[in-house]
Amino acid sequence: MSDAPDDARAALSALAAPDHWPRFDRVRVDAATGRRSAVLMLFGAADGSDGERPIAPDDAAVLLLRRASSLRHHPGQIGFPGGGLEDGDDGPVGAAVREAVEETGIDPRGVELFSPLPELPLAVSNNLVTPVPAWWRHPSPVWAVDxxxxxxxxxxxxGELLDPQNRRSVARVRGMRIPAMPAFQLGERLIWGFTGVVLSGLFDTLGWTRPWDAGRLVEPDA
Incomplete structure (x- = not known):
């Protein structure tokens, strides 16, 4: 990682949307009928301390949640906090923050928001999702609110997400072959699907990715 930025916050704050940002060329969502959603990609210090000092990528962490297994869409999957835009939201940024508060109890006053990334299609739930990068300057307690x-x-x-030993590919779901997508195996937690693809693309864009074996396959339980 010698060529990667050594300050995670600075890298995220300068994040651009180059042509190689995660592409979903095989995925189609009708812009006229698709539901607009947003997710908060919140990074901070892995030890939970204030994130105002320079923090190397290996010392950072990202806030994730596991969806309830009873939900209709993506049950039991791990993802970013987020959800659909509502009339009172201040665009995708406002929706991402509101949903994160509702789902994790985070105090938004401690969050530094950066420019949102382009919409990405999520066909299985007919969504156009806007990722909103953010930095956790002043961490607050979080929990599964509902x-x-x-x-x-x-x-x-x-650091664990970037560890090549924790990188996987998903090429089969429920016994059916799918186009291979990147995933991360952290103990019993498998981060795959939309979240795995976005995290992998983010790390590629920031220059954080380490060489890994895409031939190491895993099949999700769900």
Whole structure:
């Protein structure tokens, strides 16, 4: 990682949307009928301390949650806090923050928001999703606010996500072959699907990715 930025916050704050940002060329969502959603990609210090000092990527973490297994869409999957835009939201940024508060109890006053990334299609739920990068300047307690929607909330250490031993590919779901997509295996937690693709693309864009074996396959339980 010698060529990667050594300050995670600075890298995220300068994040651009180059042509190689995660592409979903095989995915189609009708812009006229698709639901608009947003997710908060919140990074901070892995040890939970204030994130105002320079923090190397290996010392950072990202806030994730596991969706309730009873939900209709993406049950039991791990993802970013987020959800659909509502009339009172200040665009995708406002929706991402509101949903994060509702799902994880985060104090938004401690969050530094950066420019949102381009919409990405999520065909299975007919969504156009806007990722909103953010930095956790002043961490606050988080928890699964509504057990009917969220099973757990946790910080995923970026150093563990970047570890080549924890990288996987998903090429089969429910016994059916799919186009291979990147995933991350952290103990019993498998981060795959939309979230895995976005995290992998983010790390590629920031220059954080380490060489890994895309031939190491895993099949999700769900």
């Amino acid at each position: 057990a009917a929607e969220t099973e757990e909330v946790f910080l995923a250490p970026v």
